[in-house]
Amino acid sequence: MPSHRNASLKVLVVEDSKVVLKGLCNYLERMGIANPLTAETGLAALEVYERERPDIILLDALLPDIDGFEIAKRIRAKEHPEEWTAIIFLTSMSKDEDLVHGITAGGDDYLMKPISQVVLQAKISAMRRLVEMQRKLVDTTHQLNAANKELQRLSTTDGLTGIANRRMFDELLMREWRRCQRAKKPLALVMVDVDFFKQYNDTYGHQAGDACLQAVAKQMARSAPRASDVAARYGGEEFALILGDTEIDGAVWVANYIRQNIADLKMAHKRSPFNHVTVSCGVAAIVPSDKATPNELILSADHALYLAKEQGRDRVAGMGN
Template structure:
């Protein structure tokens, strides 16, 4: 345990250092307050023992300066030396930031008991800090896992909803376009009924992987929306740009060549609905999502395995179509 002794009396300083060295501590000393503060800044000791009368600056000031040097979350035990019965000094020392005191003359036993107690408190504190860091890491991992879909590893519905709301507000502030894609694996119920749920799960995983390969911007989000449906948030993306992404995703799924003999194409495909808008205060993110959902259903009605899009949030307006 590295200990700093700050004491202006050479004889007292020598005695204190001798006591501490016999206890097995590594000791360095300072003869005045300014030197003590400089030593603390350079050496960062585990314990500080100081007198209150230091000549150039009083011990209360030294204590306060040491506490100012410590970074947030750091703590160094400080024990000050005082005369027996000096209650005012005790109050001022603790108020300045000290942790405990010893009365003069200091005996080997009293010093040993005090520094061992401070050492034990420091060890307990270090253990608690380690546990706290471990808990923080565990909580961060739990939060991450709580935002992911267990089957596919992409974002889940919860994270999608949070991201959509956040990006909607940001786009409103910046006056930029925001696009949403809704994706549905074509005739998936029939796939599950014919090939079984394990094959269905593997299909969903493979499709999620294909969709993820298309997204190359850090701010884009792919999420499993539920069942065989996926949703994508594309910040600062126009309708044409979103349709381009959707078409690449559609092609990526077909390119997987996941065979299914119960459909004319002979392989797994998906339908896409795309919606884009510049958010306004009188609208909500849910309206954009609903528009993308309507576009998705139009894609299904038009034969599936295609992209349909709209730049209108009004359900009465006709959709702007793009062919697959």
């Protein structure tokens, strides 16, 4: 009785005898495998394989142009990493060394001629199970890869703002430090703090506070267009922007751009002397060397941020060497 599961199987029959070829196709159609693919030469078989990527190949060991063993080798060489095609040799050779040759060439099983319908059905059923296992394995692998990518993204992304988190910031700062050290280029860091944020939260509530941080993060991300520029949530209402190959003057310009863009949002803040949300920015730059560390750059930017706050907030202060 034909199996509905067989209907999804794609089977290629490679046989130079038209009589045997027709008989095998009839057998397969009785098993529920509609329209089996056919080829009468080795070259034709390779063309069909490239075009159709069948699940199972019934492969005559002796063909008029290229023998089946060579065809099996070429098919295995053409398979993609996640592909597997079941190859069953059709042969009248019964010597052990011939069978070993077929398996070594890339075959998975063999059928002795003349071919019995009962035995063929059993072999196809066994290979069908293996094909289904392969498909499930590929699907599971894809799902695991997608899950791992998502876990990686979550582990390096701040859940509230969607930009890099502190862990990612630390990793990328070290990476940029080393890159700029090799290139003998300056590395700049901008530290950004939302002014009077506690008062904002107390006045407008935590949901509004979260929306405020998201708006600031969006402006930070917009200010990091190069692949090496990284905007991160450093902690609480504090953000950081890593700017590789950037002098202090350029970093100060970027910081002022961020500060102005956030001020232009006009997010109401009645407990701020500015009456809207503002940020203070501290900027530092250094040419990395063995005599300094990334932590020194962070401390310098932090100190500059402290100066910006001391000088009245809603401003940028910079330190460079």
